[in-house]
Amino acid sequence: MDMNGGQALIKALELEGVEVIFGLPGGCILPVYDPLLDSPLRHILVRHEQGAGHMAEGYAHVTGRPGVAMVTSGPAATNIVTPLCDAYMDSIPMVVITGQVPTGAIGTDAFQECDTIGITRSVTKHNELVTSAQDIPRAVREAFHIATTGRPGPVLLDIPKDIVDPKNPNSAMNWHWPTDQEVRDGLPGYKPNMKGHPRKIREAAELILASDRPVIYAGGGILKARAAEALKELAELCDIHVVTTLMARGSFPDDHPLCLGMPGMHGNYSAVTSMQRSDLLIALGSRFDDRITGRVGAFAPEAKIIHVDIDPAELGKVRRPDVPIVGDCRLVIEELIGAIRHLLDGGAAFPERSPWKQTISGWQEKHPLSYKQSEPGDALKPQFVLEQLRDNTPDDCIVASGVGQHQMWTSQYWKFNHPYTWVNSGGLGTMGFAVPAAIGAKVGRPDAMVWAVDGDGCFQMTAQELVTAAAERIPVKIAILNNAYLGMVRQWQEMFYEERYSEVYLSPDLPDYKLWAEAMGCVGMRVEAPEEVESAIQKANEIDDRPVVIEFRTDSSEKVFPMVPAGMSNDDIITDPALGEGFVQ
């Protein structure tokens, strides 16, 4: 017996290349926090376990490496359920370690016991109750392997106290670090399919060569597969426009002439309508989410579908593809490029697509994103703030966001020209994501400038993590778009509930965001006039030793447009009524 389980757990994390753990200790995980003192692993002490989970996600978003969080049993485990679900929905690689009551006490309603495995089963890619110290290195290796391969996702290890506590004989173990082969043998049911089927690739190439109105529908899978370069090559080779979903922003540069930007419920007119009118959708790592398709039956009615995803369960889940391809997006795109080149070399040619391209540029000219600038003395327009922020930050600035109107405006108005610069909660739509995720992102990319754009509602859910950031000297910058409302809900009540506002008002002054920021060790600023916006941003950019919070007082009545109301066809896209089109429900 050369080691105890707690030491083994820490050593295993070190061997997995972990550099930082986000966490907060407590009774059952205590024995693991002790050997942590002797380890080079960095630990960031959060103020709430939800923060640890979102930080790990933010870290994973920008680095591509798995984020790691460690918390104790019971309430700490339940506190981290939301980030687990968030990571599961957005396929974020993450390993979460939870303490558990000693094996002998499991099932007795012991103090701070909860059925963590049962609770998290449906929000993790995999989870395991580790029952013996000897199993710890294997469990850790498997957890990282599962979290990072195939379709990435969160994996949870539940660790009973006795197997890590040196005072308990159950913690004795002999160190053995499993080989790759042992890991594979231990997981006979797990063999993600990486390479696409050659016949399907050929069929896809033929469809692309036959299509008059093709659109590439790029999803988050492009980023997970590190396929941005390959995507660009494919789009340029075939001269096909690309839409980037909320999860794929940055996977194809917004300043590229073939980029159409974001489709979906709040997508821009050209992106939404090109998909609707296309005769071939090339779905790459995207999943036909309801926020993209609108009413499924009316979605892209004339389009054939090529659907590439590493997860076979996505193919045919919503829309049956004409050519389904299971595989890693990067490998499949590269194979597809090869197949298309082969056909081109053999004398094949793309059809004349200039009418389609003209149609698209016509839409782009007629329906640009737009808003009405505020009159002097009126409240700031949120879109104006975002334009200023975009224009006064480096091109590769990382931006995180919360969930609501501010999130949609950020995705719309930001120019994403680099992959891994957009950190957001897409699938679950988790309010409170921005602050901790931005902190995790900054930890992962200390060289990059990191801004979070947050709503006043969202900010109040996880702002306490700015204490963590101040204590750890993690200089994130937060722009609160304070519209004094749960704005997105207010927008729905205005549009679909006859302006009957129910429980959406938050007050612009309560809390005092500037004072609150200062109390948390941040620099706090408040901006109310358009001419102050730029200088405040500049000032924030210069602060590099602590977090900064700027509260922008924005127009409460501003709504996000365009909009495809929930459950309606994408043909019924509404552009801003204030800009003349008129809103008819």
Place this chain on the structure above:
Amino acid sequence: MTMPNKHHILSVTVVNKAGVLARLSGLFARRAFNIYSLAVAPTEDERYSRITIVVDVESTPLEQITKQLFKLIDVVKITELDPSDAVERELLLVTAEAPPAVRSQIIELVDVFEGRILNVGHERLTMSLEGHPDKLDDFEELLRPYGIVELQRTGRVALPKIDNSAARLRAVKNA
């Protein structure tokens, strides 16, 4: 207890460890699909168990469910067995009212079905019957008028038929 019309038999090979059944049944429960019957036991290879699940769903949601099952790390193989290409067996235990006046009729019934009498009381008999689930249905039907006190069926287990298994089996997951 007659079989639903659109029943599907899934034969799922899983790693033999704690919690696998909960993962599996959770996927059905999430979609509010009722599992009609379920049988779990170790296979010829002690590392694995085979779970035979009978469900009553349309094919499309079933395809989605099978793909979701396939994603479970502990699921090694899934085969959907077409009832016409499978050998199916089930075991039934039943205690029925069998007063002396009708006892010989019941014993005759058990004989015809090649069942066995396991336990004899003054007024009751406990019997077992093994066979194709349809045969068990018939037996149950015929026994019912005498008065069934308690009945327990195991749920079906199934394996592909040997002669045509290669051609007609639809392997959904094959590791």
